[in-house]
Amino acid sequence: LAKTTQPISMDSYEGQEVNITCSHNNIATNDYITWYQQFPSQGPRFIIQGYKTKVTNEVASLFIPADRKSSTLSLPRVSLSDTAVYYCLVGDSLYSSASKIIFGSGTRLSIRP
Amino acid sequence: EAGVTQFPSHSVIEKGQTVTLRCDPISGHDNLYWYRRVMGKEIKFLLHFVKESKQDESGMPNNRFLAERTGGTYSTLKVQPAELEDSGVYFCASSLGQGFHEQYFGPGTRLTVT
Numbered sequence: 001l002a003k004t005t006q007p008i009s010m011d012s013y014e015g016q017e018v019n020i021t022c023s024h025n026n027i028a029t030n031d032y033i034t035w036y037q038q039f040p041s042q043g044p045r046f047i048i049q050g051y052k053t054k055v056t057n058e059v060a061s062l063f064i065p066a067d068r069k070s071s072t073l074s075l076p077r078v079s080l081s082d083t084a085v086y087y088c089l090v091g092d093s094l095y096s097s098a099s100k101i102i103f104g105s106g107t108r109l110s111i112r113p
Numbered sequence: 114e115a116g117v118t119q120f121p122s123h124s125v126i127e128k129g130q131t132v133t134l135r136c137d138p139i140s141g142h143d144n145l146y147w148y149r150r151v152m153g154k155e156i157k158f159l160l161h162f163v164k165e166s167k168q169d170e171s172g173m174p175n176n177r178f179l180a181e182r183t184g185g186t187y188s189t190l191k192v193q194p195a196e197l198e199d200s201g202v203y204f205c206a207s208s209l210g211q212g213f214h215e216q217y218f219g220p221g222t223r224l225t226v227t
Contacts, residue, residue: 034215043117043204043218044156087156099171103156 004088009108018075020107022088025069033064033071036087038106044087048073075109083111115139117219119205125225131193134222138187138207144168145188146208146216147180151201159203162188163211195226 005023012018024033032051036044048055050062050071061074075082085106118137126132138145147159159178160170164185173180177196182188192199202223206216 041220043206043221044216045218046215049215099158099161099169101158105155 003102004090004104006086006088006104006107008105009110011110011112012078013112014079015077018078018082018109018111020073020075020086020088020109021070022073023070024088024090027068027090028092030092031068031090032092033062033068034089034091035060035062035073036089036103038085038087039083044103047086078109078111080111080113082109084109117205117207117217119203119219119222121222122220123223123225125227126195127227128197129194131191132195132224134190134192134203134205134224136188136190136205136219138205139217142207142209142217143185144208144211144216145182146206147188147190148204148206149201150204151198154201156204159190161211168211192224195224197226200224200226 032049034049035047037047038044048057048060048062050064052064052068055062063072085108087103087106089101091100117139120135124132143164145162148156149159150156158172160173160180161168162182165182177192179191180188202221204218204221206218208216
């Protein structure tokens with residue numbers, strides 16, 4: 001199992017770019033990196049998934065260096081509504097049993113006006 | 114398209130009573146998962162259904178928990194008898210593919226055992 005390490009909390013201001021880094025030193029060859037977002041009183045919501053280099057969608061970008069031992073979730077121009085907990089997960093996209101999905105403690109992101 | 118729904122949103126019961134949680138996955142999603150977060154802890158996997166079959170129930174804490182998915186549609190999670198340590202938020206998720214594919218989570222059921 002690839003364990004992940006991320007900062008417990010981060011603070012930023014509206015309009016700033018926020019980068020949350022996740023370490024996963026034991027990532028396996030077949031593992032993908034997935035980020036989820038969770039608002040209070042809601043279930044986690046899928047944000048983005050990637051394997052290597054860079055992935056971008058309408059919500060965020062995910063940067064993965066060549067050694068894949070870390071990844072960075074980038075949120076451009078955050079707003080107050082981006083205040084949430086962000087989870088970095090690592091696992092084999094196709095064959096991992098769901099029981100191997102580890103959410104961890106996540107990063108509590110607080111955005112201020 | 115409707116998302117994953119869970120009922121009830123909040124349940125308060127006494128120790129020793131029985132509670133049944135319900136999850137309605139997104140239509141067409143064969144994979145259904147139950148997770149829970151107990152107070153101050155991380156979200157933990159409970160079990161995984163593929164259609165009506167239990168694919169993996171390694172996360173179920175003990176035999177007081179019983180999950181069913183008759184007909185491969187909605188699922189129920191029954192706790193009988195409930196204990197104080199069962200308090201927490203129970204999430205249901207569904208997905209098209211297995212494994213680590215994008216999962217769609219419901220809002221959760223907050224269970225309080227007093």
